[in-house]
Amino acid sequence: MSSSPPTEKADSRVQTRHVPLFSLGRVLTITSGTVTQLFRMKVFYFLFAFALVMVAAGNFSLPATPAQELSTIKKVSFGTMDLFAWLFSIVATALLIPRDQEDRTLYTILAKPVRRIEYLLGKLGGVLCVVGLSLLVMGTICAITVGFRESLLVSEEIGAMQADGHFAPDEVNQQIDLIRHQGLRPELALVVLAYFFKAAVVAAVTLLLSTIASSSLFTIIVSILVFLIGNAHALATGFWLQESGNSWVVRIVVKVVKVLIPDFQIFAFSEGIVQGEVVPYWLVGEMGLITVGYLLVFLLLSLLVFVDKEF
Amino acid sequence: MKRLFHFVPRLILVLALLAMFGLVREPVEQRMRARLIEANLLLPPPAQTAFEQMSQSAMMGTLGGLRTLVATYLTLEAFDYFSTKSWDALRQTYQIIVDLEPRDESNWVSAIWHLGINATANMEYNDRLPKFERERLFREYAFAGIAFAERGIAQLPDSVAIRLQLAEIYRVKLQDNCATARVYGDTIGRPGALGYVRRFYGYFMARCPGKEREAYDYLISLYREGKQQHLPTLIKEIKNLEVKLSIPDKERIPDPDPDLPRPAPQSQPSTPLPGGIMVP
Amino acid sequence: MSSSNAAVEVENMTKVFPLGLRKGSVIAVDSLSLRVEAGEVYGLIGPNGSGKSTTMKVVLGLMAPSKGSAKVFGLDSGDIQARNEIGFLPENPYFYRHLTGEETIRFYGKLCGMRGAELSARTKELLRLVDLESAANRRLAGYSKGMLQRIGLAQSLVQKPRLVILDEPTAGVDPVGSRQIRDLILRLRDEGYTVFLCSHLLAQVQEVCDRVGILFRGKMRREGTLDELVAVEGRTSLTLDSVSPELLAEIHELAAAKGVSVLSEERPRTSLEQLFIQLAESEGETRS
Known part of the structure; x- marks a missing residue:
């Protein structure tokens, strides 16, 4: 037998490893395991679908000005990126814990000296890594598409204006600035960050739901519903809470839903940036803090459900 | 084994804590929403009318935080209606688009251009309709374009592009010189307004009955700004007004030097898109 | 405890x-x-x-x-x-x-x-x-x-x-x-x-x-x-190798003389599992 014995004699105790209150190493092990799992589950194949949308968007030919055309391409690209990011976030998170439970892999992990908070953090961390990575890839594809089209449109426009012959250099620059304003700008990186914020909150909410639910399908459906309702916060306030004609029952139900479900709509501030509005950095910073708040609270609530869950 | 929360039903505890968190975050998020709307980064929720008119998929998309994507898709659909000359469908689609993206200037400009210029042009030459109907629809679409422009200006008070497109309807389609002058006048001094707007304000005021004196004073003040304003049209308009208003000879401006080279006349497209792009 | x-x-x-x-x-x-x-x-x-x-x-x-x-x-x-x-x-x-x-x-x-x-x-x-x-x-x-x-x-x-x-x-x-x-x-x-x-x-x-x-x-x-x-109280079983019929008869006689009754006599069998393993192993050896 080549395995070294745990004991010299059955009754003599060996020196056991101390289990710390919290181990970042174990969290990172589960995180990297989750990233590998999602990688090898070939979830990144959805990026091909995204690339196809980009190719289609990059070839839009509309009876519009170059700036309008660029704006349309940009809106389609970034809108699709947003859709893919939150949807992916829900599906990936929903697949992880219920699947571990269904496959009984969870037993073998929790039978090791792993705290449940470490398991949850590791899983959430893994999803966030993969979502972040996907957003970077999608962002790069978008940047290439928009940038390529922008340079093409700019050179065509300069050519056309020069051929016309009666535009002063200032007028040419003004026209090019108009196009460039709808093109590739550094602020677009903040859009990718905003999508990450939204996807992170979506993942945290899905994590909580997946600790309550026992099947992936249920988690996915409920998470999507929660996301849709979370996007109607302002709408609900306007339609039901401020309309005097509604009964108090309706008002209470809407109020309860508003209090329980996160406000995903405020994360749509990215749409303004896509359309060329100037974004103050401190606002993005504050949105980051709100995201961290959501992550912490939903992680703690998930732990509350998960800590004494029996399998 | 001691377990946390052994005696408290988990779900109730979670819901209670979630509600507490909700009450804490609500004012924070409301403040944030107000700031984001103020910074033009977030849109107020779409008007109820937009929801009533939207298709189910568009509604879902809007709720799913995909307003921009839905609006862009509808813009593509609107181009389809344009190519099939389905003007009423186009008008309805643009009503949803501008409700979804009220801060996107190009949506307003396109809506005004499609209805005020293209739809009216189509009515002018649509032989399949009786003359009376054509004229009625012509005015209907022109005023629909004007209505879009007014809503657009309310949303984007400094928009030059919307005003220029509106001026086009008054100038080309309704041939209302007074209204054209009023719109050009309203455009002057707004960010991005080019120099010709001031001259156009004067030219169309000159053709507005009762406004000749005011137009004369305005054009003369432009003329006195220097040589860069001594353009043939400006001089011609002043000369016309001098005759019309019987300005004494000594106050009249000199005739243009007949030996000065004149720029070749440029043909203006009748239905230009913003930026001067021609529609095929 | x-x-x-x-x-x-x-x-x-x-x-x-x-x-x-x-x-x-x-x-x-x-x-x-x-x-x-x-x-x-x-x-x-x-x-x-x-x-x-x-x-x-x-x-x-x-x-x-x-x-x-x-x-x-x-x-x-x-x-x-x-x-x-x-x-x-x-x-x-x-x-x-x-x-x-x-x-x-x-x-x-x-x-x-x-x-x-x-x-x-x-x-x-x-x-x-x-x-x-x-x-x-x-x-x-x-x-x-x-x-x-x-x-x-x-x-x-x-x-x-x-x-x-x-x-x-x-x-x-x-x-x-x-x-x-x-x-x-x-x-x-x-x-x-x-x-x-x-x-x-x-x-x-x-x-x-x-x-x-x-x-x-x-x-x-x-x-x-x-x-x-x-264990079954009060009973014992013997397994003998290469026993002759004569010896078997002697054992029966001795038991009878001592007042002990022989309850069963049978040939030990291999289990089906054991047989399956033997066959699988011999198959493996043949192939290798």
Whole structure:
């Protein structure tokens, strides 16, 4: 037998490893395991679908000005990126814990000296890594598409204006600035960050739901519903809470839903940036803090459900 | 084994804590929403009318935080209606688009251009309709374009592009010189307004009955700004007004030097898109 | 009950599962007490639904007892320190199918705080132990059931626990694979590991266990060493090699003279399992 014995004699105790209150190493092990799992589950194949949308968007030919055309391409690209990011976030998170439970892999992990908070953090961390990575890839594809089209449109426009012959250099620059304003700008990186914020909150909410639910399908459906309702916060306030004609029952139900479900709509501030509005950095910073708040609270609530869950 | 929360039903505890968190975050998020709307980064929720008119998929998309994507898709659909000359469908689609993206200037400009210029042009030459109907629809679409422009200006008070497109309807389609002058006048001094707007304000005021004196004073003040304003049209308009208003000879401006080279006349497209792009 | 030398000590443990509103509850384990001494192989047997897996999950800390207590080497089974002492192989384990055998062991090793050279050495050692060195770099998706059980056993041993808990370790495994696992269990016992095994395959339990507990409808019905449980009072059997008919007749006569009656006389038979293994092995040798 080549395995070294745990004991010299059955009754003599060996020196056991101390289990710390919290181990970042174990969290990172589960995180990297989750990233590998999602990688090898070939979830990144959805990026091909995204690339196809980009190719289609990059070839839009509309009876519009170059700036309008660029704006349309940009809106389609970034809108699709947003859709893919939150949807992916829900599906990936929903697949992880219920699947571990269904496959009984969870037993073998929790039978090791792993705290449940470490398991949850590791899983959430893994999803966030993969979502972040996907957003970077999608962002790069978008940047290439928009940038390529922008340079093409700019050179065509300069050519056309020069051929016309009666535009002063200032007028040419003004026209090019108009196009460039709808093109590739550094602020677009903040859009990718905003999508990450939204996807992170979506993942945290899905994590909580997946600790309550026992099947992936249920988690996915409920998470999507929660996301849709979370996007109607302002709408609900306007339609039901401020309309005097509604009964108090309706008002209470809407109020309860508003209090329980996160406000995903405020994360749509990215749409303004896509359309060329100037974004103050401190606002993005504050949105980051709100995201961290959501992550912490939903992680703690998930732990509350998960800590004494029996399998 | 001691377990946390052994005696408290988990779900109730979670819901209670979630509600507490909700009450804490609500004012924070409301403040944030107000700031984001103020910074033009977030849109107020779409008007109820937009929801009533939207298709189910568009509604879902809007709720799913995909307003921009839905609006862009509808813009593509609107181009389809344009190519099939389905003007009423186009008008309805643009009503949803501008409700979804009220801060996107190009949506307003396109809506005004499609209805005020293209739809009216189509009515002018649509032989399949009786003359009376054509004229009625012509005015209907022109005023629909004007209505879009007014809503657009309310949303984007400094928009030059919307005003220029509106001026086009008054100038080309309704041939209302007074209204054209009023719109050009309203455009002057707004960010991005080019120099010709001031001259156009004067030219169309000159053709507005009762406004000749005011137009004369305005054009003369432009003329006195220097040589860069001594353009043939400006001089011609002043000369016309001098005759019309019987300005004494000594106050009249000199005739243009007949030996000065004149720029070749440029043909203006009748239905230009913003930026001067021609529609095929 | 003294806990000085007990690997597992379950005392008066009851586990009740509520069935939801107005449906009452079901008692999965009822006032169970058992004790697994350090270094022994203990088999908990019983039909499906008898409470074996529930008992095991309580010992593992995956479930809390409704009443009573469960301790592992003197530590409460819910205490995370106790998990360091336990290696667990669940029934029909599905590990991450996207990982290779080696990655699986490394993954669980890291969860136990192992790193670097220590983990690499231990991984190699365990792959050798379970005879999966050649399949170390293959993904688990391509493993047979027996291979999965063996890699499961390897991961359970990665942090050198003192107690190994095996839930139906040979369920669904063919006789050859089953015997490999059985041999591994015996080797673990020789190494000084304590093995706590749950099974409904009596033959298997009989072959490897020092002591056995029989669980039925959540209650412990019998417990003791194998000899204690299976010995038939007042009867003895002899197995003789190459006995002649004459000698056999003499033995019968002697027994009759002493007033002892011979109750049966038969030729020992090999078990079907034994026969299957012999055939499989000889087939393997012929092919190689």
